[in-house]
Amino acid sequence: MLDIHRPCCKIAPPDLLALLAVNGKQPEREAAVRALATSAAIRSQRAVMGRFSRQLNLNIAQIAGFGVTPDRRQTVYDNQRMGRSFLPGVRARGWGEPPVQDEAVNQAYTGSATTYEFYRDVLKRDSLNGAGMELVSTVHYGVAFDNAFWDGSQMVYGDGSGRIFQVGGLTRSLDVIAHELTHGVTEFTAGLVYSKQSGALNEHFSDVFGSLVKQYSLKETADEADWLIGEGILVPTLGKALRSMSNPGTSHSGDRQPKHMDHYVDLPDDNDPRNDNGGVHINSGIPNHAFYLAATELGGYAWDVAGKIWYEALTTRLRPNTQFDEAAAAIVDVAATMFGSAEEKVVKKAWKEVGVLT
Incomplete structure (x- = not known):
């Protein structure tokens, strides 16, 4: 249906x-x-x-x-x-x-x-x-x-x-x-259902590639990038951006994004806009921060390694109802397959730092 x-x-x-x-x-x-x-x-x-x-x-x-x-x-x-x-x-x-x-x-x-x-x-x-x-x-x-x-x-x-x-x-x-x-x-590709964790992953991948397109156009390294989504589009009294991948929860006056699973916001998907389809924009801060951590530790241009790992996972490994831990495991596996043990270690560490993997 x-x-x-x-x-x-x-x-x-x-x-x-x-x-x-x-x-x-x-x-x-x-x-x-x-x-x-x-x-x-x-x-x-x-x-x-x-x-x-x-x-x-x-x-x-x-x-x-x-x-x-x-x-x-x-x-x-x-x-x-x-x-x-x-x-x-x-x-x-x-x-x-x-x-x-x-x-x-x-x-x-x-x-x-x-x-x-x-x-x-x-x-x-x-x-x-x-x-x-x-x-x-x-x-x-x-x-x-x-x-x-x-x-x-x-x-x-x-x-x-x-x-x-x-x-x-x-x-x-x-x-x-x-x-x-x-x-x-x-x-x-993955068709991530726009609800709760799968929906937060949907938002996450859009933030990842939104940021990478901007970085690519500016030829910025991961260390040089601002990691803000929608910087300067809100009126100044509300805040500097819609989201921050480097420091979720700090971009605007109503930003309640967590960056660790300890602070995951469990909301119903009940058509109440306050609940954000079960927290799809809110909880995307957790995987967003994992990507930021991986990309900055890998160094260089974020699209060269981290971006390609995340893209391969999105387009070949994920399914509509994928949850955070499943996505993290798939991304770690892709890192090992595409690049090797060093990159795998960095990516796994990032997911551990945000509490998705243990």
């Missing part, structure tokens, strides 16, 4: 929005309520698409009108800030076409292209599905919508209200774009 309640994967943690809806100042409350309402409205409409593509072997991108065509590697559309719910919107820029006047269109285009090139050049993957899937983006979704998400077939960006997210921040942030597009890679 299809799970029609399967949520879209959105960059804004729902527990943060729920917190602001209750405890924020009036402008924050209004923006948070609007973001939660818009997210709820689109969830049931789009939730089945990813599962169709995996379980029923249907190409949702082609059904939606997006194909696998060399001359259409990506297209950006404009929803025109009119509160429309239809996607993708009005065509704004196609593959190989020059920049346009709308900066959000150009940022979405460049971010998607950079992510595509990272997967192609570093991980030898041809787009999200491994078979040249066109990357489709829609900008200016809704009215001052404080979110961005992968909906199972395409990327969708709100403009931000200036009350929670900075106006224009969601298309400006490369790691946010790469994070959301990686949900597509996960959907086409």
Whole structure:
């Protein structure tokens, strides 16, 4: 049976929005309520698409009108800030076409292209599905919508209200774009169910590759990287970023991410946004910190060793209901197989330091 309640994967943690809806100042409350309402409205409409593509072997991108065509590697559309719910919107820029006047269109285009090139050049993957899937983006979704998400077939960006997210921040942030597009890679491979530990792993892998795409674009080593997800996209009064992989729980005023299993937050998956689908954004801090520890101890460019280990595990070893300990064991095994005992030791140590392995 299809799970029609399967949520879209959105960059804004729902527990943060729920917190602001209750405890924020009036402008924050209004923006948070609007973001939660818009997210709820689109969830049931789009939730089945990813599962169709995996379980029923249907190409949702082609059904939606997006194909696998060399001359259409990506297209950006404009929803025109009119509160429309239809996607993708009005065509704004196609593959190989020059920049346009709308900066959000150009940022979405460049971010998607950079992510595509990272997967192609570093991980030898041809787009999200491994078979040249066109990357489709829609900008200016809704009215001052404080979110961005992968909906199972395409990327969708709100403009931000200036009350929670900075106006224009969601298309400006490369790691946010790469994070959301990686949900597509996960959907086409491990298919990690978006609930509790498997959902936290889903968020974790998106944070890993979101950070690595940013590091790759800047040619930063693991020691040079800031390890922040969405740095500078929140309004300054809320915090510096959405998440910190180096120090979970410190990125913004509502950040309650743990970095060790001793502080795992056991929440129900009950459609209450305060519970974050059983803590998928919250508990992703634990595997995120494990990756940070492994990557920094391995040294050099994090995509060269740690990134390739995590990618191989995601695409070949994990399954929809994989739990933290199972993922850790698979990743340790991949490290040994791909590289050797030294790398295996480092990766195992990282998972032990966060309390997932003993």
